[in-house]
Amino acid sequence: MTRPTIADVARAAGVSRGAVSFALNNRPGVADATRARILAVAAELGFTPSHRARALSSSRALTVGLVIARHPETLSADPFFPAFIAGIEMTLAERGQALLLQVVPDQQSERRNYETLAASGRVDGVFLTDLRVDDPRPDLLDSLGLPGVVIAPAPIACRWPVVAVDDRPGVVAAVEHLVALGHRRIAHVAGPREFVHSRSRQQAWADALASSGLAESPCVWSDFSPSGGARATDELLDLPEPPTAIVYANDLMAIAGTSAAQARGLHVPDDLSVTGFDDTAIAGYLRPPLTTVRTDAVAWGSAAAECLLELVDGGTCTQELLPPPQLVLRDSTAPPRPTTETDHA
Amino acid sequence: MTRPTIADVARAAGVSRGAVSFALNNRPGVADATRARILAVAAELGFTPSHRARALSSSRALTVGLVIARHPETLSADPFFPAFIAGIEMTLAERGQALLLQVVPDQQSERRNYETLAASGRVDGVFLTDLRVDDPRPDLLDSLGLPGVVIAPAPIACRWPVVAVDDRPGVVAAVEHLVALGHRRIAHVAGPREFVHSRSRQQAWADALASSGLAESPCVWSDFSPSGGARATDELLDLPEPPTAIVYANDLMAIAGTSAAQARGLHVPDDLSVTGFDDTAIAGYLRPPLTTVRTDAVAWGSAAAECLLELVDGGTCTQELLPPPQLVLRDSTAPPRPTTETDHA
DNA sequence: GCTCCTCACTAAACCGGTTTAGTCGAGGGG
DNA sequence: CCCCTCGACTAAACCGGTTTAGTGAGGAGC
Numbered sequence: 001m002t003r004p005t006i007a008d009v010a011r012a013a014g015v016s017r018g019a020v021s022f023a024l025n026n027r028p029g030v031a032d033a034t035r036a037r038i039l040a041v042a043a044e045l046g047f048t049p050s051h052r053a054r055a056l057s058s059s060r061a062l063t064v065g066l067v068i069a070r071h072p073e074t075l076s077a078d079p080f081f082p083a084f085i086a087g088i089e090m091t092l093a094e095r096g097q098a099l100l101l102q103v104v105p106d107q108q109s110e111r112r113n114y115e116t117l118a119a120s121g122r123v124d125g126v127f128l129t130d131l132r133v134d135d136p137r138p139d140l141l142d143s144l145g146l147p148g149v150v151i152a153p154a155p156i157a158c159r160w161p162v163v164a165v166d167d168r169p170g171v172v173a174a175v176e177h178l179v180a181l182g183h184r185r186i187a188h189v190a191g192p193r194e195f196v197h198s199r200s201r202q203q204a205w206a207d208a209l210a211s212s213g214l215a216e217s218p219c220v221w222s223d224f225s226p227s228g229g230a231r232a233t234d235e236l237l238d239l240p241e242p243p244t245a246i247v248y249a250n251d252l253m254a255i256a257g258t259s260a261a262q263a264r265g266l267h268v269p270d271d272l273s274v275t276g277f278d279d280t281a282i283a284g285y286l287r288p289p290l291t292t293v294r295t296d297a298v299a300w301g302s303a304a305a306e307c308l309l310e311l312v313d314g315g316t317c318t319q320e321l322l323p324p325p326q327l328v329l330r331d332s333t334a335p336p337r338p339t340t341e342t343d344h345a
Numbered sequence: 346m347t348r349p350t351i352a353d354v355a356r357a358a359g360v361s362r363g364a365v366s367f368a369l370n371n372r373p374g375v376a377d378a379t380r381a382r383i384l385a386v387a388a389e390l391g392f393t394p395s396h397r398a399r400a401l402s403s404s405r406a407l408t409v410g411l412v413i414a415r416h417p418e419t420l421s422a423d424p425f426f427p428a429f430i431a432g433i434e435m436t437l438a439e440r441g442q443a444l445l446l447q448v449v450p451d452q453q454s455e456r457r458n459y460e461t462l463a464a465s466g467r468v469d470g471v472f473l474t475d476l477r478v479d480d481p482r483p484d485l486l487d488s489l490g491l492p493g494v495v496i497a498p499a500p501i502a503c504r505w506p507v508v509a510v511d512d513r514p515g516v517v518a519a520v521e522h523l524v525a526l527g528h529r530r531i532a533h534v535a536g537p538r539e540f541v542h543s544r545s546r547q548q549a550w551a552d553a554l555a556s557s558g559l560a561e562s563p564c565v566w567s568d569f570s571p572s573g574g575a576r577a578t579d580e581l582l583d584l585p586e587p588p589t590a591i592v593y594a595n596d597l598m599a600i601a602g603t604s605a606a607q608a609r610g611l612h613v614p615d616d617l618s619v620t621g622f623d624d625t626a627i628a629g630y631l632r633p634p635l636t637t638v639r640t641d642a643v644a645w646g647s648a649a650a651e652c653l654l655e656l657v658d659g660g661t662c663t664q665e666l667l668p669p670p671q672l673v674l675r676d677s678t679a680p681p682r683p684t685t686e687t688d689h690a
Numbered sequence: 691g692c693t694c695c696t697c698a699c700t701a702a703a704c705c706g707g708t709t710t711a712g713t714c715g716a717g718g719g720g
Numbered sequence: 721c722c723c724c725t726c727g728a729c730t731a732a733a734c735c736g737g738t739t740t741a742g743t744g745a746g747g748a749g750c
Contacts, residue, residue: 098445716725
């Protein structure tokens with residue numbers, strides 16, 4: 001009971017294999033009546049073209065790749081990738097394309113993954129996520145002749161198309177919200193320095209402070225993990241002049257930081273206001289519910305896939321900027337407690 | 346600058362294409378000296394076999410599939426899949442196989458996904474996760490002739506190999522821990538009734554209560570989501586005789602439930618003990634740190650992949666039972682407050 | 691010296707589509 | 721009436737591997 005091939009359809013319809021191929025792919029050169037008959041026969045036989053054969057003969061993999069370089073543990077807690085992948089899928093599924101996923105524990109082995117994907121022709125193109133400062137991958141793809149789409153936190157100059165969500169307005173909104181509440185010392189707990197999106201958020205925080213006319217506040221570079229967030233928070237609260245508010249680069253660190261502050265007997269938000277980034281599913285169900293920045297990773301994935309398919313087809317998708325993330329106000333932010341010593345301007 | 350094909354290698358080595366194929370695949374019929382020469386030439390030319398051609402000629406996709414039927418939102422918060430996928434990858438990568446991932450929003454469209462995967466020959470086999478009661482998929486795979494490996498919470502009778510982690514001991518340990526602390530009314534907030542793993546955990550909770558000689562305690566069927574967990578908790582705490590401890594079927598509901606209890610002015614763990622399931626990354630960084638059950642999804646994915654590859658190769662991987670999950674004691678559990686009215690035995 | 695066998699290797703079929711070159715018949719123009 | 725064009729369709733090459741049938745050389749056996 002083997003699957004019917006195009007030859008079976010051709011025989012049953014009384015035409016050649018080529019004619020069937022033309023008919024199925026909506027190409028000219030087949031009379032309408034014949035086309036209808038071929039389609040009917042194909043449907044009747046339950047014919048589905050062999051993906052393998054089509055990939056070989058058309059010299060396309062009909063597949064795109066996503067290589068994630070993360071430890072399983074940190075990957076597991078990250079809300080971005082599942083949503084991003086779901087978005088990618090929404091677009092791919094419509095076009096009969098599929099997503100090939102690879103997870104590598106570190107950046108060392110990453111390079112070989114891309115090389116193998118390219119050399120064996122398993123994919124027609126790839127997504128470049130977690131873009132790093134001086135990332136070698138754009139150049140690598142270039143030398144491999146493998147099309148890529150860069151996922152970045154802001155429009156940047158790059159040889160490859162960039163699909164960006166500018167996360168800066170979200171961070172700026174968080175800082176401005178805190179400033180409006182009366183905060184003067186607004187610290188930042190950032191992600192790893194190597195990631196472009198860590199830098200982007202950190203820069204947005206610094207810029208927002210500056211444009212509010214506030215002095216520089218402390219910033220701790222951390223690692224997006226709960227333990228890192230807790231450590232960074234302790235570090236900030238141990239300062240001689242601790243901040244009254246902390247803007248975290250993601251929810252996970254914000255949640256752990258909140259707990260760290262509470263463990264010291266501080267009340268959030270009265271003694272310390274905190275904001276996150278991501279709007280994780282639990283963010284609204286914590287004590288206190290977390291004020292954070294919501295990103296639409298699904299739409300991002302969908303747009304990125306759209307762009308990559310366009311690129312793979314030889315089109316030109318150069319740059320795309322999606323709507324900025326939104327600040328979600330909840331209860332982890334409040335006016336600072338009145339200080340005993342008043343600041344003298 | 347097109348990639349070298351097997352013909353290029355054959356020409357450069359002065360042999361036929363067949364000889365190159367034999368040499369590269371370590372098959373007998375090639376003299377050692379010739380084999381060495383062919384390998385050297387292949388390496389020098391930077392030859393990598395075309396995955397497309399190999400897939401077509403060997404009638405194997407060299408790819409396995411994972412179809413996830415979940416809304417992007419609930420998927421995003423779930424710690425299981427990223428870790429599970431990372432585990433799958435660890436095994437697949439060693440064998441030159443790859444993972445094809447599909448995300449569908451609901452179970453309706455799920456069926457067609459499997460049919461298309463099978464008919465187009467994109468994958469050699471699939472993983473069956475989120476097994477449901479009376480799940481139609483094992484039969485579906487059978488009729489499609491597509492090998493599958495079932496991921497289940499306990500060894501079950503099934504036409505396909507089952508790779509199981511029995512989560513019951515973890516739940517039982519949680520209940521016994523609470524009983525040992527002195528709790529008598531230990532409620533359960535379960536996942537959706539349709540999932541086998543929801544039922545399994547619910548059953549384990551009920552069994553553990555029974556074997557501790559405790560009366561039946563209330564159980565609320567929920568949906569694994571934070572909002573569902575909060576609702577279920579409110580429902581339980583509104584009972585005339587509310588529980589002093591709640592065993593949740595996952596961390597997400599436990600976290601939201603904790604907040605819901607705290608919002609009523611209850612102290613966790615003094616007024617209410619809670620336990621989770623999963624040991625999410627943030628579990629240890631909450632107030633209070635969450636007592637939960639830790640599962641090793643990475644190892645699970647790795648074992649499942651091992652089994653599926655074996656099955657695809659025509660081997661027989663029948664049943665595999667991985668080590669049970671472990672209870673992780675933190676601070677969300679404590680002895681119940683002494684009641685005003687003493688229970689009279 | 692002959693057959694027989696084994697080993698190393700080649701030639702060619704094959705997987706199942708796509709695509710190009712080429713054939714055939716009908717219709718139009720001169 | 722012939723030539724030309726054009727649309728519809730066929731035959732065959734092609735993608736790049738794997739695999740099978742077949743070939744020739746060399747050694748063993750008698």
